[in-house]
Structure formats: C-alpha cells, structure tokens
Amino acid sequence: MDDEKPPPNQGQFRLPDPALVTRTMSEVAERGQRIVSDFLKRQSEGGGPGANPDPLNIGSAFLEMTARMMSNPTRLVQAQLGFWQDYLTLWQNTARRMMGEQVAPVISEDSRDRRFKDEAWRENEVFDFIRQSYLLSARFFQSVAANVDGMDEKTAQKVDFYTRQFVDAMSPSNFLLTNPEVLRKTAETGGENLLKGLSHLLNDLERGKGRLRIRMTDDAKFRVGENIAVSPGKVVYQNDLMQLIQYAPATETVLKRPLLVFPPWINKFYILDLRPKNSFVRWAVEQGHTVFMASWVNPDERLADKGFDDYMREGVYAALDAVEKATGEKGVNAIGYCLGGTLLATTLAHMAAKGDDRIKAATYFVTMTDFSEAGELGVFIDEEQLRGLEAKMQQRGYLEGREMATTFNMLRANDLIWSFVVNNYLLGQEPFPFDLLYWNDDSTRMPARMHSFYLRRMYQQNDLVKPGAIELLGQPIDLRKIKVPTYMISTLEDHIAPWKSTYRGTQVFGGPIRFVLAASGHIAGVVNPPESGKYSHWINEQLPPDPDQWFAAATELAGSWWPDWQRWITAQSKGRVPARVPGDGALPAIEDAPGSYVKVMATD
Structure with missing residues (x-):
C-alpha cells in the first residue's frame, strides 16, 4: 500500500467540483443562446447591411501609415535590427540566469505599471523572459508607429493611439497561460476561478445585452442618496x-x-x-x-x-x-x-x-x-466618425451612455479595462466595492x-x-x-x-x-x-x-x-x-x- 499513488487532488493541483462544472456549463449553454440572440437583434436594429464595418475609421489610418513606411523602409529596417539585437541579448541573459548568474534586465516596465506587480514576473526565469519579450515588442511597435514621416497630425495621433490599444490588449498578463498569478490561482482552486470567471463574463454580456459591459465594482453596495451623495x-x-x-x-x-x-x-x-x-x-x-x-x-x-x-x-x-x-x-x-x-x-x-x-x-x-x-x-x-455617430443619434435621439463611457475607459485601458478582465474573468474574483468606480459606471x-x-x-x-x-x-x-x-x-x-x-x-x-x-x-x-x-x-x-x-x-x-x-x-x-x-x-x-x-x- 506504500507504493500506492496519492489521488490527483491531493497535490498542489486540485480538481474542480464536478457538480460545479456541470452546473456552470449548463448555464453557459442556456445563457449563451440568449446573449447571442440579444446581440444579433441589436446589430440588426443598429446597422443593417449598409452599416460601416470600420466606424472608428482605423483602417484608413493604418493603410496610410503602411504606405508611408514602405516608401522609405530604411527607418523600419533600422528599428528591426535594434529590436532583434535586444531580443538576442534577452535570450542570452535568460540562458545565463538559468545557469545561476545574476544579470541586469534588458528592459523594465514603468514603475506605475501594475500589470507585472506579482514577484514571479521577475523571480521566475520563464516569466521574466515573457515579460521582457513583451516589453521589447511593445516598444518596437510603438516606436515604429510614432516615427513614420509625412503623416498628418490627426492620422499620426490615431495610429499611435490604436497601436497602444493593440499593445495593451496583447500583454501576457491578460492571458491564462502567460500570467503566473492566474496559473497559481488555477492550481490552487482546481480551475474553479475560471468557471467563476466564465460566469462573470456571462453576467457582463447579459448586462450589456450582448455587448461586454465589464463590472468594475460591486454596485450592489451603493445607493445614491443612502451611502453616496448624502450631503443634506x-x-x-x-x-x-x-x-x-x-x-x-x-x-x-x-x-x-x-x-x-x-x-x-x-x-x-x-x-x-x-x-x-x-x-x-x-x-x-x-x-x-x-x-x-x-x-x-x-x-x-x-x-x-x-x-x-x-x-x-x-x-x-x-x-x-x-x-x-x-x-x-x-x-x-x-x-x-x-x-x-x-x-x-x-x-x-x-x-x-x-x-x-x-x-x-x-x-x-x-x-x-x-x-x-x-x-x-x-x-x-x-468627419467619418462624426457622421456615423450622428446617424446613430438621429435614430435614437441621444448618444448612449455606455458609448461615452467606453471612450473614456479606452484612454486608460490598462487600468479601466484589462485589470478587470484579469480580476473578474481569469482570477474569478468579485470586483471591490469602490465609490469612484460606481460613479464612473453610472453613465449618462x-x-x-x-x-x-x-x-x-x-x-x-x-x-x-x-x-x-x-x-x-x-x-x-x-x-x-x-x-x-x-x-x-x-x-x-x-x-x-x-x-x-x-x-x-x-x-x-x-x-x-x-x-x-x-x-x-x-x-x-x-x-x-x-x-x-x-x-x-x-x-x-x-x-x-x-x-x-x-x-x-x-x-x-x-x-x-x-x-x-x-x-x-x-x-x-x-x-x-x-x-x-x-x-x-x-x-x-x-x-x-x-x-x-x-x-x-x-x-x-
């Protein structure tokens, strides 16, 4: 009996409760069908066959950037050479770390960047490599987008903004397999964090009637006139x-x-x-x-x-x-x-x-x-975005509050979008009750x-x-x-x-x-x-x-x-x-x- 293997949930990784899995997947099927139906209904009401597939007019800005860049590829080649040189140094440093040497990082994040606050991003060689690899790639993309000659100021601003949106979205902290905190939580709970996260995702899709409306705070904890806005x-x-x-x-x-x-x-x-x-x-x-x-x-x-x-x-x-x-x-x-x-x-x-x-x-x-x-x-x-916005407002008579809120949230995407994606959907945690975020979500x-x-x-x-x-x-x-x-x-x-x-x-x-x-x-x-x-x-x-x-x-x-x-x-x-x-x-x-x-x- 001494040679008998311990049951699989006796080690660090705990299997999820089968009843919880069954119940969650049943809810996913039922609620998912309803969410898709709501979304399709809203799409048919809001656009139809003639709807603009690029309402933010992003495509034309990046087409212009590409044309300008290809007309003078020297700067791009120089940026690529610098990027690959940094990447080679990172590979070498990672190998030296695995052999027990102490090496300085090739690149570090801003001290105010909380995406990589978990110590495993620095202490573990693999996650340190993932972190620095991402930061080098982010710097490369943003540098290339910011140094294209000949674009007008508005187009350059749009290219820079949406390049940063893409870079922020691709952060390894936003994905299960490349976030050490999420992996640790998944091992500790046997994956129940992901099941809870899936439930939170469905709740937010239902709140948005088919569009994702991320819950930033525990809004049940606040009542206007009762515990906020209470000055007599x-x-x-x-x-x-x-x-x-x-x-x-x-x-x-x-x-x-x-x-x-x-x-x-x-x-x-x-x-x-x-x-x-x-x-x-x-x-x-x-x-x-x-x-x-x-x-x-x-x-x-x-x-x-x-x-x-x-x-x-x-x-x-x-x-x-x-x-x-x-x-x-x-x-x-x-x-x-x-x-x-x-x-x-x-x-x-x-x-x-x-x-x-x-x-x-x-x-x-x-x-x-x-x-x-x-x-x-x-x-x-x-002009293109304003015409599209005015067409929507003419249909409804107003601009929807969530559309304005989404715009403001994009200005600080890591703080007001991606941090909640990680907390709510990957870690499966409830959002913290915070009065300022309740107000931010109370759109007009x-x-x-x-x-x-x-x-x-x-x-x-x-x-x-x-x-x-x-x-x-x-x-x-x-x-x-x-x-x-x-x-x-x-x-x-x-x-x-x-x-x-x-x-x-x-x-x-x-x-x-x-x-x-x-x-x-x-x-x-x-x-x-x-x-x-x-x-x-x-x-x-x-x-x-x-x-x-x-x-x-x-x-x-x-x-x-x-x-x-x-x-x-x-x-x-x-x-x-x-x-x-x-x-x-x-x-x-x-x-x-x-x-x-x-x-x-x-x-x-």
Missing part, C-alpha cells in the same frame, strides 16, 4: 434639463454671496459628493458657503432637440434666477467642472455681451475652451442636437475660441469679453482635458486670473480633500503664454489645492449673513437632496 439639502427648483439642489448649512453664518456649481452632464454631479470624507460639497458648506448644485437630467429621446443654447437658458440662466429667489442675492460665485466649465465660460461671454453681471467670480475645474490640442479624445473626432446619455453641436463646433472646428464664430441665444460669443475674476484648476496627468490645453484660457479671458495645477488626473486631482494628505499642487502668479514656461517657474506645494481656492474665493465674497435654510426662501423645497433626476440610470 433640498431640491428647490427644476425644469426639463436640471434640478437645482440647495444644501443645508453647517455654520451659523455664511458668506453673503452664494456658490453655484455646474458639473458636466457627461457624468453625474455626485462626483463632488461621493462620501462625506471626500465630498467637495460637504467641505464647501463647512467653509461657510451656501452651495447650490445643478443636477442634470439623464435625457432620453424626448429631449433629442435640446441644444447647447438650451443648457445655457434652462441651466445657467434658470439657476441664476432661482438662486436670487431662494436667497435674495443677485450676485453669485460660480464653478464649472469640465463640460460644465465650458458651458459657464460660454454663458459668461453671452452675459458680458448683454451687460449681465450676476456672476461675480468664476472657477473652472479642468475646463477646455480652446480645443486646438484636445488630447487623445481627438482620436474619436473626425447626451441629447443628439447638443452633442453634435459640441463635437463639431468646439472639438472639430474649435469655434468657441474664435471671437464671434459661435452665436447662441442671439449673441455672438467672444470669450475675451469675460472680465470677472477667474480661478482655473487643472491637473498634471489629465487625459480628458490636458492641462496645457486648459492653460490656453489664461491667454483669452480678461480680468484677473489665478491658474493652479494639481497632481494626478481629471478626477483624483480635483476631488482631493485636505484631510487625505494626497497630491501636491503648483502655483505661479505669472501667466506667460507658454505653459511649459509657467510650469518651470511654478512652486510645488504639498497637499490639496482646496484651501488655496478657499482663500481666493473668500477674497471675492466679503461679508457674511445668517445661515440660509433650503426651502425657507421664496422657493419651497420640492424633495430631499440628491433629488430624483440623479437616480435615473442610462439603462432605465
């Missing part, structure tokens, strides 16, 4: 496009001038009120502001004809009228976040043309007004008329920065006429509103301007409460035309920029009055904050 207040006004929330005071007296906030309607407002510990709303109320927040509607086909001018009329102007009724104050301080800031600047130029001075000071969070260098979002904006739709105007007139044609090129509500728009004191906060690693693009506003607006640059990105750099101790910021009182010159002379300060803004805004808001209670003024309370508009989901 009342909805005091509403119309077709927005609800206006007035937040309850936290101090006995408040600054005389109310604070009116316009978030983007590409996302929901509660990014500024996620949890009490990181809520800009809560913090501003505690500093003595009477805070009003626009909560935009999640539009459907009934609002297809709402345009940018409607967001001015029913958004900014309606809110100014409502704030005056609620508080008796004619003048306000205003904040605009991203697209909300673009709306604020446009309306301020319109108000300047009419002699309307109700907005006394303006703050812009990561806001572009000059779109000449729009960053990687420009990849998605060319865009009215067809407004979105077409925004993409064409601002992103594609850059008309907003051209004096008089755009006319809205009967007035030519000229940003140079804006003379109110201005505070601009941008972020160093912003992929959506690149800081050097937002900085251009300092050379356009009139009046005194303070420009501050925060560390991190579009969200984390803005939502950075002082208590967190995270992310520094840079200040420079001078505003030279060149943003690099501004940065070179800027002073880096530790911690959040919020206190700097508070000192600035307080200087614009002299005088205090007794605290204002929502609903006690001329506008009665309609419902409790955060209101009903924010609870409408794009899937409803």
Whole structure:
C-alpha cells in the first residue's frame, strides 16, 4: 500500500467540483443562446447591411501609415535590427540566469505599471523572459508607429493611439497561460476561478445585452442618496434639463454671496459628493458657503432637440434666477467642472455681451475652451466618425451612455479595462466595492442636437475660441469679453482635458486670473480633500503664454489645492449673513437632496 499513488487532488493541483462544472456549463449553454440572440437583434436594429464595418475609421489610418513606411523602409529596417539585437541579448541573459548568474534586465516596465506587480514576473526565469519579450515588442511597435514621416497630425495621433490599444490588449498578463498569478490561482482552486470567471463574463454580456459591459465594482453596495451623495439639502427648483439642489448649512453664518456649481452632464454631479470624507460639497458648506448644485437630467429621446443654447437658458440662466429667489442675492460665485466649465465660460461671454453681471467670480475645474490640442479624445473626432455617430443619434435621439463611457475607459485601458478582465474573468474574483468606480459606471446619455453641436463646433472646428464664430441665444460669443475674476484648476496627468490645453484660457479671458495645477488626473486631482494628505499642487502668479514656461517657474506645494481656492474665493465674497435654510426662501423645497433626476440610470 506504500507504493500506492496519492489521488490527483491531493497535490498542489486540485480538481474542480464536478457538480460545479456541470452546473456552470449548463448555464453557459442556456445563457449563451440568449446573449447571442440579444446581440444579433441589436446589430440588426443598429446597422443593417449598409452599416460601416470600420466606424472608428482605423483602417484608413493604418493603410496610410503602411504606405508611408514602405516608401522609405530604411527607418523600419533600422528599428528591426535594434529590436532583434535586444531580443538576442534577452535570450542570452535568460540562458545565463538559468545557469545561476545574476544579470541586469534588458528592459523594465514603468514603475506605475501594475500589470507585472506579482514577484514571479521577475523571480521566475520563464516569466521574466515573457515579460521582457513583451516589453521589447511593445516598444518596437510603438516606436515604429510614432516615427513614420509625412503623416498628418490627426492620422499620426490615431495610429499611435490604436497601436497602444493593440499593445495593451496583447500583454501576457491578460492571458491564462502567460500570467503566473492566474496559473497559481488555477492550481490552487482546481480551475474553479475560471468557471467563476466564465460566469462573470456571462453576467457582463447579459448586462450589456450582448455587448461586454465589464463590472468594475460591486454596485450592489451603493445607493445614491443612502451611502453616496448624502450631503443634506433640498431640491428647490427644476425644469426639463436640471434640478437645482440647495444644501443645508453647517455654520451659523455664511458668506453673503452664494456658490453655484455646474458639473458636466457627461457624468453625474455626485462626483463632488461621493462620501462625506471626500465630498467637495460637504467641505464647501463647512467653509461657510451656501452651495447650490445643478443636477442634470439623464435625457432620453424626448429631449433629442435640446441644444447647447438650451443648457445655457434652462441651466445657467434658470439657476441664476432661482438662486436670487431662494436667497435674495443677485450676485453669485460660480464653478464649472469640465463640460460644465465650458458651458459657464460660454454663458459668461453671452452675459458680458448683454451687460449681465450676476456672476461675480468664476472657477473652472479642468475646463477646455480652446480645443486646438484636445488630447487623445481627438482620436474619436473626425468627419467619418462624426457622421456615423450622428446617424446613430438621429435614430435614437441621444448618444448612449455606455458609448461615452467606453471612450473614456479606452484612454486608460490598462487600468479601466484589462485589470478587470484579469480580476473578474481569469482570477474569478468579485470586483471591490469602490465609490469612484460606481460613479464612473453610472453613465449618462447626451441629447443628439447638443452633442453634435459640441463635437463639431468646439472639438472639430474649435469655434468657441474664435471671437464671434459661435452665436447662441442671439449673441455672438467672444470669450475675451469675460472680465470677472477667474480661478482655473487643472491637473498634471489629465487625459480628458490636458492641462496645457486648459492653460490656453489664461491667454483669452480678461480680468484677473489665478491658474493652479494639481497632481494626478481629471478626477483624483480635483476631488482631493485636505484631510487625505494626497497630491501636491503648483502655483505661479505669472501667466506667460507658454505653459511649459509657467510650469518651470511654478512652486510645488504639498497637499490639496482646496484651501488655496478657499482663500481666493473668500477674497471675492466679503461679508457674511445668517445661515440660509433650503426651502425657507421664496422657493419651497420640492424633495430631499440628491433629488430624483440623479437616480435615473442610462439603462432605465
């Protein structure tokens, strides 16, 4: 009996539960048939025989790249020689490592790249070879794509972007047999991680009605108005496009001038009120502001004809009228976040043309007004793609929220796509409950008329920065006429509103301007409460035309920029009055904050 072999599940590798396998495969068959049916139905509704097989217009960009490259193959041959020399060195180093020698890596990943955080990528010779081989190939592909002569700027940008998308997708960390962490998990669980991952994949396909909608967080753990967006207040006004929330005071007296906030309607407002510990709303109320927040509607086909001018009329102007009724104050301080800031600047130029001075000071969070260098979002904006997008919006009356969300996720594909593919589908783990990712997944739709105007007139044609090129509500728009004191906060690693693009506003607006640059990105750099101790910021009182010159002379300060803004805004808001209670003024309370508009989901 001593020679008897142990059962196969007694070693490191454990066989999966047969009942679990049977149950899972049965579910796969049943659910898979339903998913395919839903997908085919959506395809027939959305395209038909004449649908564009290349809606992103990628093929023509890479055809042009290939033609340019073949016309002068010398550079390609040089790049290939360098690549093969590095590859030969890697082979030699790997052989030496297997013989017990210590050798330096041929190439290393960026310190911020978390795909290869598992120690096996460095400690095991085979996985170290796979990792470095991938990094060398990635560098080769990206270098070749970035150094093709003769391509126009837009085509070069598109080739570079989609080359990186391909390179990221091909990472060995994304595949079962080349990811040591996944292999270890598979051995430990007997493959049950893969069965769970398959179930997660089916769930996500069902959520997307045949299209993959990756679950980034445990959304069952969050309820808007219950454990996120919980700052107390009342909805005091509403119309077709927005609800206006007035937040309850936290101090006995408040600054005389109310604070009116316009978030983007590409996302929901509660990014500024996620949890009490990181809520800009809560913090501003505690500093003595009477805070009003626009909560935009999640539009459907009934609002297809709402345009940018409607967001001015029913958004900014309606809110100014409502704030005056609620508080008796004619003048306000205003904040605009991203697209909300673009709306604020446009309306301020319109108000300047009419002699309307109700907005006394303006703050812009990561806001572009000059779109000449729009960053990687420009990849998605060319004539072919715009026509295809407009055709879709004409059918539905709006842009689907998931389409916009997918675009933003592609800007950070490793963090917002592939890391979840590995965690959810290969490791078979449940996503972690994270409020920011819940908000990111709570997408919104865009009215067809407004979105077409925004993409064409601002992103594609850059008309907003051209004096008089755009006319809205009967007035030519000229940003140079804006003379109110201005505070601009941008972020160093912003992929959506690149800081050097937002900085251009300092050379356009009139009046005194303070420009501050925060560390991190579009969200984390803005939502950075002082208590967190995270992310520094840079200040420079001078505003030279060149943003690099501004940065070179800027002073880096530790911690959040919020206190700097508070000192600035307080200087614009002299005088205090007794605290204002929502609903006690001329506008009665309609419902409790955060209101009903924010609870409408794009899937409803």
